[in-house]
Amino acid sequence: MSPEEPRPLNVILIGFMGCGKTTVGALLARQLGFQFIDTDQLIAQKAQLPIPRIFETEGEAGFRSRESAALDSLAATSHAVIATGGGIVTVPNNLPKLRALGLVIWLNPPEPILYARIQRNQDRPLLRSPNPRQTLHDLLALRRHLYAATAHLDVDVSDVTPDEAAYGLAESVRVHFSPPAA
Numbered sequence: 346m347s348p349e350e351p352r353p354l355n356v357i358l359i360g361f362m363g364c365g366k367t368t369v370g371a372l373l374a375r376q377l378g379f380q381f382i383d384t385d386q387l388i389a390q391k392a393q394l395p396i397p398r399i400f401e402t403e404g405e406a407g408f409r410s411r412e413s414a415a416l417d418s419l420a421a422t423s424h425a426v427i428a429t430g431g432g433i434v435t436v437p438n439n440l441p442k443l444r445a446l447g448l449v450i451w452l453n454p455p456e457p458i459l460y461a462r463i464q465r466n467q468d469r470p471l472l473r474s475p476n477p478r479q480t481l482h483d484l485l486a487l488r489r490h491l492y493a494a495t496a497h498l499d500v501d502v503s504d505v506t507p508d509e510a511a512y513g514l515a516e517s518v519r520v521h522f523s524p525p526a527a
């Protein structure tokens with residue numbers, strides 16, 4: 346897409362597991378009056394399987410191809426906040442597709458906050474390792490530049506409540522999508 350081309354009216358949230366995409370995304374959608382879409386939910390619904398089960402039966406490669414298909418299925422979407430899985434940026438073809446879909450925001454809290462949040466949740470197959478803290482660190486090191494290359498904006502909203510984060514993001518989104526003054 347050329348820089349002049351208007352962006353579709355969607356907000357795409359990217360970032361590592363535990364960064365708040367789903368929680369903040371649902372609140373942001375309500376603030377904006379947009380629908381809320383979560384790619385992990387789309388994948389699980391279509392497969393009729395929970396995400397950990399897809400990893401068990403099809404491996405990460407199978408999951409990634411389902412994830413890319415879910416992203417493709419959103420190409421004509423408008424007026425949506427779309428929360429994506431933390432690894433969606435690991436498939437190079439997905440990066441231009443994410444940017445073409447709307448305004449891409451990277452939720453980027455500090456690593457210790459991510460770790461504190463994901464410790465409470467066993468649903469992340471990639472972090473089921475003998476040393477989840479190290480795994481998180483290594484995955485984040487691999488992915489950070491991919492999030493940075495994909496996002497139009499990056500924000501750390503870890504010091505405010507999810508409601509406050511959504512409120513602040515909604516303001517930025519409105520400014521971003523408002524037509525330039527004549």
Ligand code: S3P
Pocket residue numbers: 360361362363366385396429430431432433468469470471
């Ligand atoms: C993944 C993140 C998960 C989910 C899957 C793989 C990843 O989504 O898509 O377990 O590779 O980082 P969340 O980021 O919503 O946890």
